[in-house]
Amino acid sequence: MSYHEVFLLKKCPLCDSERTKPVKFEKNEFGSGVHEDVESFTGTWVTLLKCQDCSFAFSKEIPSDPDFFTKRYQFNFDPGFEYNANYKSSILVQTFKLIEKYQPSKGKLLDLGSFGGNLMKFASEHGYEAEGVEVNKNMAEHCSKTLNMVVHNTKVQDFEGHAGEYDVITLIDVLEHLFEPRGVIEAASKLLKPGGVLVIKVPHYGPQHFKQNIANFFGISNRGIFHNFGHINLFSSRSLSKVISKCGLEPLECIVAESEMWGSDSLKFKLKNIIRTVVHTALEIFRKITGLNLGLNITIIAKKN
């Protein structure tokens, strides 16, 4: 097998519809520092297909190597930085406010894609018994050994023997990266107790595509929407609600997600973060009035009945 061999998705991986339409083509450009099997995809093309039935958008070409995505995420991240990073603070506050609205009794939480343990730390500090599942070995080991957290270094589909064990499961900024997103939601659904909740945060296809086109047009960014097999799944509130219902969960609410707040104390970053907050507040008010979610990122909560 050549390393950049792919198989082609012929139908929507969320709803199985065969009514799909190509909406964008992008070339992969991996820089140095990635695994050589991943780097071999440099110069290959990917097609963004959009499902005409559920509006899910996804990469038609999927690497045949079953370990491709594990290799894709084996960067040398600094676990200490990720554990203490505060760029997702407002996302965490918003996520837990949403969880406590629908699941006030707290209990046992599982963070899928727990990475540096940032969410688990927040959950523990707020009265949850938190565990994680993480495919990045370095991150999982750091959390388990150095921070004494329970982190399972595996894929969620292989995380067996824990059915019906959790009150809360979180999938924050994870599903856009994974092949077989429906399989992950199905696995999460099985792991939940009846009455438990699943929270998913993902980039929102329509507004993200629009933002990227504007940035490309004005030369602000030449980055594509797939970002080198980084974002292979692009959701909408409709496609998420549909797949969640198929997996035996009841969607409760889909809100405009808070943004990551990057940067230092410099005026430029402060200004950017003020703009992000104002835009988020305006879009969330708009959603509450009209029911239309136009956020660049969306967070959905669903319950297992």
Ligand SMILES: [Zn+2]
């Ligand atoms: Zn579909």
